[in-house]
Amino acid sequence: MAGHVDTSKGLPSHPERATLEGKNKFLGFWFFLGGETILFATFFGTYLGLRNGVADGPTSQEMFHLPLVFIMTMLLLTSSLTSVLAMFAMKKNKFGTFKIWMWITVLLGLAFLGFEIYEFYEYVHHGLGFTTSAFASSFFSLVGLHGAHVAFGLCWIIVLLIRYNKTGITLTNAPKFYLASLYWHFIDVVWVFIFTVVYLMGVV
Amino acid sequence: MADNLSTPFEKSAMTDEEKRQTSKEIRKQIIVFALMIFLTIMSFLAVGADIIPRSFAIPFILLLALVQLALQLIFFMHLKDKDHGWAIAFMISGIFVTVPTIAALMLLLGITKY
Amino acid sequence: MAAQKQEKSVIWDWLTTVDHKKLGIMYLIAGTLFFVKAGVMALFMRIQLMYPEMNFLSGQTFNEFITMHGTIMLFLAATPLLFAFMNYVIPLQIGARDVAFPFVNALGFWIFLSGGLLLSMSWFFGGGPDAGWTAYVPLSSRDYAGVGLDFYVLGLQVSGIGTLVSAINFLVTIINMRAPGMTMMRLPLFVWSSFISSTLILFAFTPLAAGLALLMLDRIFDAQFFIPNMGGNVVLWQHIFWIFGHPEVYILVLPAFGIISEVIPAFSRKRLFGYTAMVFATMIIAFLGFMVWAHHMFTVGMGPVANSIFAIATMTIAVPTGIKIFNWLFTMWGGKITFNTAMLFASSFVPTFVLGGVTGVMLAMAPVDYLYHDTYFVVAHFHYIIVGGIVLALFAGLFYWYPKMFGHMLNETLGKLFFWVFYIGFHLTFFVQHLLGLMGMPRRVYTYLGNQGLDTFNFISTIGTFFMSAGVILLVINVIYSAFKGERVTVADPWDARTLEWAVPTPVPEYNFAQTPQVRSLDPLFYEKIHGDGTMKPAEPVQAIHMPNGSILPLIISVGLFFAGFGFIMMNMENPIMNPWIVAIGGLAITFGAMFVRSVKEDHGYYVPVEQVKADLKKGGN
Numbered sequence: 001m002a003g004h005v006d007t008s009k010g011l012p013s014h015p016e017r018a019t020l021e022g023k024n025k026f027l028g029f030w031f032f033l034g035g036e037t038i039l040f041a042t043f044f045g046t047y048l049g050l051r052n053g054v055a056d057g058p059t060s061q062e063m064f065h066l067p068l069v070f071i072m073t074m075l076l077l078t079s080s081l082t083s084v085l086a087m088f089a090m091k092k093n094k095f096g097t098f099k100i101w102m103w104i105t106v107l108l109g110l111a112f113l114g115f116e117i118y119e120f121y122e123y124v125h126h127g128l129g130f131t132t133s134a135f136a137s138s139f140f141s142l143v144g145l146h147g148a149h150v151a152f153g154l155c156w157i158i159v160l161l162i163r164y165n166k167t168g169i170t171l172t173n174a175p176k177f178y179l180a181s182l183y184w185h186f187i188d189v190v191w192v193f194i195f196t197v198v199y200l201m202g203v204v
Numbered sequence: 205m206a207d208n209l210s211t212p213f214e215k216s217a218m219t220d221e222e223k224r225q226t227s228k229e230i231r232k233q234i235i236v237f238a239l240m241i242f243l244t245i246m247s248f249l250a251v252g253a254d255i256i257p258r259s260f261a262i263p264f265i266l267l268l269a270l271v272q273l274a275l276q277l278i279f280f281m282h283l284k285d286k287d288h289g290w291a292i293a294f295m296i297s298g299i300f301v302t303v304p305t306i307a308a309l310m311l312l313l314g315i316t317k318y
Numbered sequence: 319m320a321a322q323k324q325e326k327s328v329i330w331d332w333l334t335t336v337d338h339k340k341l342g343i344m345y346l347i348a349g350t351l352f353f354v355k356a357g358v359m360a361l362f363m364r365i366q367l368m369y370p371e372m373n374f375l376s377g378q379t380f381n382e383f384i385t386m387h388g389t390i391m392l393f394l395a396a397t398p399l400l401f402a403f404m405n406y407v408i409p410l411q412i413g414a415r416d417v418a419f420p421f422v423n424a425l426g427f428w429i430f431l432s433g434g435l436l437l438s439m440s441w442f443f444g445g446g447p448d449a450g451w452t453a454y455v456p457l458s459s460r461d462y463a464g465v466g467l468d469f470y471v472l473g474l475q476v477s478g479i480g481t482l483v484s485a486i487n488f489l490v491t492i493i494n495m496r497a498p499g500m501t502m503m504r505l506p507l508f509v510w511s512s513f514i515s516s517t518l519i520l521f522a523f524t525p526l527a528a529g530l531a532l533l534m535l536d537r538i539f540d541a542q543f544f545i546p547n548m549g550g551n552v553v554l555w556q557h558i559f560w561i562f563g564h565p566e567v568y569i570l571v572l573p574a575f576g577i578i579s580e581v582i583p584a585f586s587r588k589r590l591f592g593y594t595a596m597v598f599a600t601m602i603i604a605f606l607g608f609m610v611w612a613h614h615m616f617t618v619g620m621g622p623v624a625n626s627i628f629a630i631a632t633m634t635i636a637v638p639t640g641i642k643i644f645n646w647l648f649t650m651w652g653g654k655i656t657f658n659t660a661m662l663f664a665s666s667f668v669p670t671f672v673l674g675g676v677t678g679v680m681l682a683m684a685p686v687d688y689l690y691h692d693t694y695f696v697v698a699h700f701h702y703i704i705v706g707g708i709v710l711a712l713f714a715g716l717f718y719w720y721p722k723m724f725g726h727m728l729n730e731t732l733g734k735l736f737f738w739v740f741y742i743g744f745h746l747t748f749f750v751q752h753l754l755g756l757m758g759m760p761r762r763v764y765t766y767l768g769n770q771g772l773d774t775f776n777f778i779s780t781i782g783t784f785f786m787s788a789g790v791i792l793l794v795i796n797v798i799y800s801a802f803k804g805e806r807v808t809v810a811d812p813w814d815a816r817t818l819e820w821a822v823p824t825p826v827p828e829y830n831f832a833q834t835p836q837v838r839s840l841d842p843l844f845y846e847k848i849h850g851d852g853t854m855k856p857a858e859p860v861q862a863i864h865m866p867n868g869s870i871l872p873l874i875i876s877v878g879l880f881f882a883g884f885g886f887i888m889m890n891m892e893n894p895i896m897n898p899w900i901v902a903i904g905g906l907a908i909t910f911g912a913m914f915v916r917s918v919k920e921d922h923g924y925y926v927p928v929e930q931v932k933a934d935l936k937k938g939g940n
Contacts, residue, residue: 011213013222017287019209020494024418028490030291034298035482035520041302042528042558045309046543053549055542066252073244081237084280088230092223093216130541134549137541141532156917163918168212172920182281189276195244196269200251204258209922290493294517301521301608305561308612312620313551 011093011169016178019171029179033186040190043142044197050134051202057132060139060202063123069199072115073191079108080188083181090177095168102161102177105184109154116147139198146194149187156180236279243268326868334868336420339826341427342406343723348431349398354790355438356390359383361787364747368780370768380764381448382466386437388451389470392566393477394434396708400573401430401481403715404488404512406723410819410826411506413497413835413842418490420866421916426484428876433477436883440469443891450762452563453533455544455555460537460890468537468890472883475530478523479879485519488512497818498857499837503597506817506841507590510597511576514604515569521608522565529558538889553618560611568607571703572600574711575642578664581714582646584815585661586653589841592645599638599645606635616687625684632682639675643668659733663714666741670710674702677752692762695755701748713737713793721812725825726804732796736789743785750775750782816844821854829863829926832935860935863926874912881905 012018017026051060086101120140124130130140157180164173218226247265250256256264278284283292332340363383366375375383409417417423440446447470449458458467492505492513505513533555535541542548544555583590590596612620612628646668655661677699681687690696720728754775759766766772811820821843822830833856839845846852885902888894 009217010215011217013216013218024490024494027290027493028419028422028486031294031486031489031520034294035486035524037295037298038301038305038521039524039528041305042309042525042561045306046528046532046554046558048306049309049313049554050543050549050551053542053551055547055549066248070244070248073248074241077237077240077244080276080280081233084233084237085230088226088233091216092218092226093213095212130539132542134542134545134551137535137543137550141535141541159914159917167210170208170210170212172209172922176917185276185280188280189273192244192269192272192276196247196265200247200265201262204251204261210920294520297517298521304609305525308557308561309554312557312612312624313553 012171013091015090015093015169015171015174017175019175022171022175022178025175025179029182033182036186040142040145040193043138043145044193047138047142047198050138053134055133055135057136058126058128060135060198063126063128064199064202065119065122066199066203068115068119069195072112072119073195075108075112075115076188076191079105079112080185082108083184087178087181090169090174093169098169098177099161099165102157106154106157106161109150109157109184113147113150113154116143116150120144143194143198146187146190149183149190153180153183153187156183233279236275240272240275243272331868333873334424334870336416336424336866336868336872337828338405338409338417338420338423339723339828341423342402342404344427345398345402345405345430346723348427348434349395349402352390352434353395353399356387356395357787357790359387359390361783363387364780364783366764367766367776369777370773371765375764377764378445378448381450381762382446384762385448385450385453385470386446389437389447389474390434391704392451392570393474393481394430394437396570396704396712397481398430399712400515400570400708401426401484403508403577403712403719404573407719407819408488408491408509408512409495410722410822410830411509411817412492412495412500413818413831413837414491414495415830415834415863416495416866417487418495419487421869421872422483422487424869425872425875426480426487428872429480429483429879430477431480432876432880433473433475433480433883436476436880436887437469437473439884440466440473443469443887446470452559453555454559455533455536455552458533458537458555459544460540463537465887465890468534468887471530471534471537472887475527475534476876476879476883478527478530480876481519482523482527485516485523488516489520492516497831497834497837500818500842503594504837504840504842506576507579507593507596507600508573508576511572511579511600514600515572515576518565518569518572518604518607522562522569525558526562526566529555529562532558534886538886553615556615556618557612560614561608564611564614565604565607567700567703568604570708572604574667574708575600577711577715577718578646578667580817581660581664581718582649583841584718584813585656585658585664586650587655588649588653589816589844590645591648591651592641593840595641596645599641602638603635606631606638610635613682613684613687616684617691629682629684633679636675636679643672643675658717658730659728659737660714660717662734662737663710663717666737667707667710667714670702670706670744674699674706677702690755692760693755694751694759694761697761698748698751698755701751705744705748710741713740718813719819721807722819722824722826724801726800726806727812728800729796729804732792732799736792736796739785739792740789743782743787743789746782746785747779748782750778754779811843816841818842818854827934829865829931832863832931833860834858860928860931862928863931864923865926866923867921869916869921871912871916875909878905878908878910878912882909 017023082101082105086098086105089098089101128136130137160173160176160180167173247268250261250264277295282288283295326334332344335341362375363380366372366380405423409415443465445464445466447453447463447466449463449467453467453470456462492509532541532543536543536545542550544550544552546552579590579596610628610632612624613632616625650665677695681690681696681699717728717733754772757771759772766776807824810823813820818835818837821835835842835854836857842854846854882902882905885898885900885905888898888901
C-alpha cells in the first residue's frame with residue numbers, strides 16, 4: 001500500500017514512517033518497548049528485593065568496581081549519540097555518513113560488551129558465581145539480560161548494515177534502521193538505571 | 205505503483221526550512237548529550253567521592269536517573285516530535301505499571317522468607 | 319514482485335497462510351481441542367470427588383489434572399478461542415483488508431501452538447506438572463517438583479511469546495488500519511475491549527515471562543531466587559505471578575464483555591446503551607486490574623496496610639463493572655428481543671456474571687478472606703467468572719459469527735437444547751461449591767471423608783458436570799450436523815445486524831473489502847440501512863489490491879522454539895538420549911536463522927488485479 005507515497009521529489013524527510021508498513025512497524029515497536037519496560041522492571045524488582053540475600057557469598061560493596069562501570073557508561077551513552085546522528089544522516093539521505101555513524105555505534109557497543117564479559121569473568125574469579133547466593137543470581141540475571149539485549153542489538157544492526165551495504169536508503173530499510181536505533185536507545189535507558197540502582201546504590 | 209520500495213533515492217525531499225530545522229535539532233541533541241554526560245559524572249561523584257552525605261546520595265542519584273530517562277525518551281527517542289501520541293501513551297502506561305511492581309517487590313516481600 | 323498469487327495445495331496453503339480469517343479458524347480449532355482436553359480432565363476430577371474416598375484417580379494424577387486443567391483452560395483454550403474471534407472479526411469490523419502485520423499474526427499462532435504442544439508433551443515424560451496452575455514455590459522448586467514442571471515453565475514461556483506478539487499486532491491494527499471515518503469513538507465495543515485486553519497482555523505477559531525465566535534459572539541452572547537459605551524469597555514468585563495473573567483474568571473477560579456488547583444490541587434491535595460509558599468503564603477496569611494483584615495473597619502476611627489498600631482497590635472494580643451490567647440491561651430494556659441461541663447465551667451471561675462479581679467483592683474483604691481462602695468458595699467464584707462469563711460469551715460469539723466464518727448457520731433447535739443443558743449443568747456444578755467452601759472444604763484435595771456434610775453437594779456438583787459434558791457433546795453434534803444439513807448463508811447479513819463485518823459478502827473474499835468503506839457513524843451498517851441504501855459507501859475507486867505473500871517461516875520459527883524449549887527441559891531429565899545443549903542450541907539456531915531470512919529477504923507482497931476484483935464484485939452481487 002505504499003502506492004500513495006509521493007516519492008517524486010526524493011527521499012521523504014521521515015523515510016521511516018513514509019509507508020504504511022513503516023508506520024505500523026514504528027508503532028508496533030514502541031509498544032514492544034513499552035512491554036520491555038515491565039520485563040526489566042520485574043528483574044529490577046527482583047534484584048531490589050533480593051540484594052541483601054547474600055547468604056555466605058560476597059556482598060555488592062566488596063565486589064563492585066566503579067571506574068570500570070564509569071567507562072562502560074560513557075561508551076554506551078556515546079553510542080546512543082552516534083546512533084542519533086546516524087538517524088539524522090538517514091533523514092538527509094546521506095548514506096555514507098549514515099554508515100559511518102552506525103559502524104561507530106557498533107564498535108562502541110562491542111567495546112561495552114567486551115568490558116561486561118571481562119567484568120563478569122572477574123566476579124566469578126573472585127567468588128561471586130551465578131549460584132553463589134540469591135543476590136548473585138538476581139545481579140547476573142538483570143545485568144546479563146541487559147547484556148543479552150546489547151548482543152542482540154549488535155547482531156541486528158550488523159546484519160542490517162551488511163545486507164544494505166550497497167543499496168542506499170530505501171523506504172524498506174529506513175524503518176528497519178530506525179527501529180534498531182530506537183532499540184539501542186532503549187538499551188541505553190535501561191543501563192542508566194542499572195548503573196544507578198545496581199552499581200551506585202550497591203556501593204553506598 | 206509501489207515499485208520504488210527497494211530503490212535508493214537521488215536526493216532528499218527536504219525543503220531548506222526542514223534542513224535548517226534538522227541542523228538546529230542536531231545541535232540540540234548534542235547539548236542534551238553533554239547534559240547527560242554531566243549528570244552521569246554527577247551521580248558517580250555523589251557516590252564515589254564523599255561530597256554529599258550518603259543518606260542524601262541515593263535519592264539524589266535516583267532523581268538524576270529519572271532526568272536521564274526523560275532526556276533519552278524525549279530527545280534521543282524523539283517522543284517530543286509529532287505523531288508520537290500513541291507511543292507516549294503506551295510508554296507512560298508502561299512506566300505507570302512498573303512503579304507498583306518494583307515497589308511491591310522491594311517492600312512487600314517481608315522478612316519471613318518461607 | 320509476483321503479479322499473481324501462485325496456486326498452492328490445500329495443506330501448504332493453510333501452513334503458510336497469513337490471512338487473518340484462516341488464522342482465526344485455526345485458532346478456533348486449536349483452542350477447541352485444548353478446551354476439550356482440559357474439560358475431560360475436569361470431568362475426571364469431578365468423578366473422583368463424586369463419593370468420599372473414591373479411588374478413580376490417584377492423588378498424584380489428581381494434582382497433575384488440577385494443574386493442567388487450569389493452565390490449559392486459561393492459556394491454551396480461553397486465550398486462543400478469544401483470539402480466534404479477535405483475528406477473524408477485528409479487521410472486518412474496522413474496515414481493514416488484513417491485520418497490520420500478517421506475518422506476525424501467523425507467527426503468533428504457530429508459536430502459541432508449539433508452546434501448547436510442548437506443555438502437553440509432559441504426559442509422555444513422566445507426568446504433567448503438579449504444583450497447581452499458580453506453580454507456587456517451594457512446591458515448584460527443584461527440590462520438590464519433577465520434570466513435569468519444566469514442561470510447564472518452558473511451554474508457557476514459548477506460548478507466551480506467541481500471545482505477546484499477537485497482542486502487539488492487534489494494537490497496531492486497531493490504531494493504524496481503520497477505514498476512513500472509523501474514529502476511535504466509532505469502534506465497535508468488541509474492538510475496543512480487544513484493544514484494551516491487548517494492552518493488558520502487553521503489560522502482563524512480560525512479567526510472566528520474567529517470572530518463568532527466574533523459575534527456569536532456579537530449576538535448571540541452580541540459581542537461588544526462591545531458595546530461602548541462600549538468600550532467596552518464595553513470596554517473590556507469588557508477587558510476580560499475580561502481577562501477571564490478575565490482569566490475565568481481565569485479559570480474558572474484557573473481550574468476552576466485548577462479544578456480549580455486540581450480540582445484545584444486534585438481537586435487541588437497539589444501539590448499545592451508554593457506548594462512551596462502556597468504553598471508559600473498560601479502561602478503568604483495565605487500569606484497576608493492575609493495582610489489585612495482592613488480593614490473591616491476603617493470607618501471606620503483607621500486613622494490614624497493604625491488605626487494606628489492595629482490598630479497597632479490588633472493591634472499586636465493582637463500580638465500572640456495575641456500569642457495564644446496567645448498560646447491557648438498559649440495552650435490552652424496551653428492545654425487540656430475538657431469543658435465539660446466541661442471545662440466550664448473551665442474556666444469561668448477565669445474571670451469572672453478577673453472581674461471580676458479588677462473590678468477588680466478598681472475597682475482596684481481607685478479614686473474611688482468611689475464612690474463604692483456599693476453599694471451594696474460591697473455586698466457585700472464579701468458575702462463575704470464567705465459565706459463567708467467558709465461556710458463555712464464547713458460545714454466544716460462536717453462534718453469532720458462525721455464519722460469517724463458515725457460510726452456514728448452526729442448528730437453532732440443537733443450539734437451544736445445548737444452551738439449557740449446559741446452563742443448568744453449570745449452575746448445578748458450581749453453585750453448590752459456594753456452600754461446600756463455606757462448610758470448609760479445601761480446594762485442590764483429591765478426596766474427602768464421608769459423613770461430614772460434604773457428600774450430597776459433591777455428588778450434585780458431579781452430576782452437574784455430566785450435564786455440562788452432555789451440552790458440549792450436543793454442540794459437537796450440532797457442528798457436524800450443520801456442516802451437512804445446516805441452512806446455507808449466501809447473503810452478507812443474515813442477522814440484520816449493525817456492524818461492518820456484516821457488510822462483506824459471505825464467504826468473505828481474501829481481501830475482505832473490494833473497496834474500503836467510508837464509515838459515517840457508530841454502527842455503520844445500521845446507519846446506512848436507515849439513512850442510506852443499506853450498503854456501505856466506498857471510500858476509494860475499484861483498484862488493484864495489495865496483499866501479503868504467505869510464508870512458511872512462522873512455522874519454522876515456532877518449530878525451532880519448540881526444540882529450544884525441549885532442549886532446556888532435557889537438561890533436567892534423568893538420562894536424555896543426547897546432549898540437551900545440542901537440541902537447545904539447534905532449536906535456537908533454527909529460530910534465529912528463520913528470523914534472519916525474514917529480515918534479509920525483502921517481500922513486498924502481490925497485487926490482486928483490478929479485473930479480478932471487478933469480477934468478484936459482479937459475482938458477489940453486493
